Amino acid sequence: MKEYLKKYIKVIDDKLDKYLAIEDNPQRIIYEAMRYSVFAGGKRLRPVLMLLTCEMCGGDTDEVLPFACALEMIHTYSLIHDDLPAMDNDDLRRGKPTSHKQFGEATAILAGDALLNKAFEVVSAYSGNNPDRAMKAVNILAVSSGSEGMIGGQIVDMQSEGREITLDELRYLHLNKTGAIIRSACVIGAVMSGADSGAIKAVDEFSRNLGIAFQIQDDILDVTGTESELGKPIGSDAEEGKNTYVSLLGLQKSEELSEEYSKKAKQALNIFGEKANTLKELTDYLTDRRS
């Protein structure tokens, strides 16, 4: 699977490289800061999910690629802002100094802002034959990363630090914080392919369950991983008083739950028959990962 994904990752990275070309003008430092975080070794999970969903739905990956890159920019901006001293105050991300450690806090804030902006710049440069469809996709993107999506989840996460929350609250938090843009990755892939409402619904169901399975696995890895595998200190969730699936349910129950959501995710794709094989394999790969 890792080998198979490489060709998709290359397509995404080449396009990101073009979108984020350094402009030789007085503000070039902002491009350097944007690139530093975007090319810091991310797995490109969200854009890959979008491209694979597009292929499953018979769409044109060229039309979808700007949206895939935009989603990676949005993911990256959220990490830059999350790492800030006023937020999680993290010094390392994927084994490298975080943006504010490298460029200073003010530039890190602006680099995050600029990536969020650039995401919408890139998708609104659409000039294809389906502006209605593209506008809908831009809207899905914006909603999923906003106050009823990712940012909503971040706020709830912040407010729940240091106090114990229920499993329902944890699920709500992650459905938004990490789940919303995993969902929009898949749903945009389907919408831009012209998929019908039944197919879009199935993709939504798949991605909703995948998002939770993915997050549980993240929580498990914070306990069972190694620093070299993850590129950050182990046990940081517990140290920061974060609520995780592992802190609420323990390791074994978390692993069972991850398996359960992963299974539900794959089932949702059955209507696509064999075309869903790659996404199903990716689901297994993600819930078995070590980093």
Next chain:
Amino acid sequence: MKEYLKKYIKVIDDKLDKYLAIEDNPQRIIYEAMRYSVFAGGKRLRPVLMLLTCEMCGGDTDEVLPFACALEMIHTYSLIHDDLPAMDNDDLRRGKPTSHKQFGEATAILAGDALLNKAFEVVSAYSGNNPDRAMKAVNILAVSSGSEGMIGGQIVDMQSEGREITLDELRYLHLNKTGAIIRSACVIGAVMSGADSGAIKAVDEFSRNLGIAFQIQDDILDVTGTESELGKPIGSDAEEGKNTYVSLLGLQKSEELSEEYSKKAKQALNIFGEKANTLKELTDYLTDRRS
């Protein structure tokens, strides 16, 4: 003029009030923080400019209103992030505690992010008959607030603090930092009205000159205004070692220059005949203002 503008401001505020309705869910604090800054007494200059340009070009203000509100959200997010301790570290804005003073730094960062997101949510909810035109307007919006627009100007501004810059550098800085979204206010108003390329070019020329005149006036007021008029301490630019038109040229030369740009702005609108009267009056009003 102030009286005349009130009806436009009411339309904008009513729409902003709807867009930013508080959702009664676990993240409601983010809506409170977004509203706190959006309804802190801003002049609504940018959205008013967009509506007036739209009317001058014979467009439908209902189609333009979401873009006008989006621009005000983007302006507000930029102020929230600008005020942060890592940036200008301002405690007061329009006589009220800044967002991070009121809600804490983490929530202020996210409230800014959420407003930027919401701006694109609102404009991409477009469902009218000109999706191509609307997509173009979304792109103008994104470019003007991004790394080649407002954020680019903010970076250059940050880097120039504490060292003396040339008049050309100052002009470049402000063409981007404050000028870019004043320009996009007007150009989007024209584009969404279906204006032809000659009209769009004239509007662009108008708004480019207006933006500089407006900024010079801002710099003048920081020296000649009173704290009660401005809602913030007087002389803060000089104290922070900022380069301004006044610090570079002195007060009298700055006043002359403001007048010159204001004149150029109005001249650019001559092709619109009498229809341009309101925008011309607004130009005089803005370059004569006391706050």
